[in-house]
Amino acid sequence: MKNLRVKMELVDGVLLPDTTVEMWDQFWNFQAREDDILIATYPKAGTTWTQEIVDLILIQGDVEKSMRAPCFLKVPFLDLNAKPLPSGVEAANAMPSPRLLKTHMPIKLLPPSFLEKNPKVIYVARNAKDCMVSYYYFQKMNKGLPDPGTWNEYFSTKKTEKVPWGSWFDHVIGWWNAKDKHRILYVFFEDMVEEPKREIKKILQFLEKDVSEEVFEKILHHTSFEIMKDNPMTNYSVLPPEVMDQSVSKFMRKGKVGDWKNHFSVSQNILFNEEYKKKMEESGLTFRDEL
């Protein structure tokens, strides 16, 4: 079987798939529109969940319509260049407005037209430890990403810092610092798990959209973990195992806060906390890693 695992290259200190770097001019010159909605996340922070929520809001809870295509075709992933599919930029260019788009880029690598046109951005952030565990399993099952090895190797060789889309710290802090200068709604995965109703209401308000109580309940139901895990349009099961091997780990894996406790050893946790404190103490940004 062809080895799909792509190589990584550095762009301004951020590791990216070499296929993304190959189309860098196309990516960097992407023309955002004022009425775009961009979902920006560090990988594994709840991107797919938020995509489904926003898509259902835009189509007034029409569940049948939400099943028109898998999530990765409905919402172009701008950073992606996976031939023979059109690149994320090409897919977005071919889409009528208003467009719902996805990126994993840290804000310093966002195409400049986004900051000029200032479309609405929903940034979803998830605590570092759960993100790391979720990314570990994702790297194992997604054959397009580097093989993470065992959990202990992943942790001890600092492979967790050498992951595609770069440092979690730079990502969450960079977007946090930009949030009051642009139209950015900064949402936490943990808040979504704790009280999805409240967070969906925040998203509705930010998007200046209104839905009836009945539609709201439908959106809530169809974006629950239980429904999304069995929905072929959201659980990536339409991709062959050569691309995502769900026998290794499901895409919709656990959807919980605090699963890191099942993976971090006591000493790994101490090491991680020391590093975390140094990097986060001046950020003004706090996360919950348990509920």
Ligand code: A3P
């Ligand atoms: P886990 O691996 O911890 O289960 P992304 O879409 O950014 O790749 O994020 C994937 C993570 O979000 C996975 O985390 C997945 O289970 C979780 N997720 C997706 N939809 C969810 C939902 N409706 N409720 C809770 N978690 C969800």
